[in-house]
Amino acid sequence: MNYPNGKTFSKITKQTNKNHKTITNAGNRGMNLENDLNLSNDFYNENNYCLITKRPTPINIVKVDYSKEARIIDAYFEKQSTTDYNGIYKGKYLDFEAKNTKNKTSFPLANITEHQIKHLERVLFHKGIAFFIIQFETLNEVYLLDASFVIDYYYQGERKSIPYSVFKEEGILIKRGLFPSLNYLDAVEEKYFKN
């Protein structure tokens, strides 16, 4: 791997205890994509490979009880109008969405919103790196696929899914491991930084 030079620098205190979570989680690997990504990001960020964070789920707050230290007593979940993850790697802006499917032959676009597609188009327009991380749960495979493919299929209109063969041919298979549990930065390196 060809990560930025320093592995650590003076002022950042490492929070190594966080990594224990990976071990207790090992049995469940492949079952929870979001959890795998969060643990991988913890590992990447703490070791200064990159800085990628998950955006908090947006919540619409209806009522707050200020008599109990601003306790929220009525609220509901909103759909993310952007993607879930963004950050920086080797000075470049990275932005991606992660989705799981139980389907074996294609990835259905049903749970991708138009807002997310537009957001990713904008990332590409501003010369950022935009992709999807798609887990085919039944096949136990996770792929990185450049956002341009997803955008194209989204606007084609007729077909509301991307065939598995597109992932095989155009995607990068993401390797699993212990640290990080999902080594998607290797796939980013291969797709966007080689040569």
Added chain:
Amino acid sequence: MNYPNGKTFSKITKQTNKNHKTITNAGNRGMNLENDLNLSNDFYNENNYCLITKRPTPINIVKVDYSKEARIIDAYFEKQSTTDYNGIYKGKYLDFEAKNTKNKTSFPLANITEHQIKHLERVLFHKGIAFFIIQFETLNEVYLLDASFVIDYYYQGERKSIPYSVFKEEGILIKRGLFPSLNYLDAVEEKYFKN
């Protein structure tokens, strides 16, 4: 201004009606920094000058009532462990925190967390652009100040504030307008992209 060439591109639908908010808000200008920044970002993003978004406030959910379509009935606010804003401009990763102060002679560091400082150190380490937008409400002035100054003052330990003179000498005064209400991208251009 020296923004990326295209002002618009095919697939993005402009949501021009959003800009009405700026007009109704004009009377309150300077009173609400977050609102000014959100409106400015709407303007910038929709016109493809850059893509900067506010991270949602993280909320810790204690109890959800699933009998009413996943209604949150107990939750509380968490402190942001990163900054509030990030995104991309001319291919570069941008990350910043915005704060208001009523103080006239210095900016107190009391409401900046260690997590935020570490986050910004990491942004600088990965060669991103990191800064603060500080509004001196009483003086009706808003400055962009590179994060390195804030990090230095934070670690100095003795003084828990940054003198106003530092903003005068090292910061960039942000111009107000109608669209955008707070033209901080001009300040970014001047500080990081000139020459």
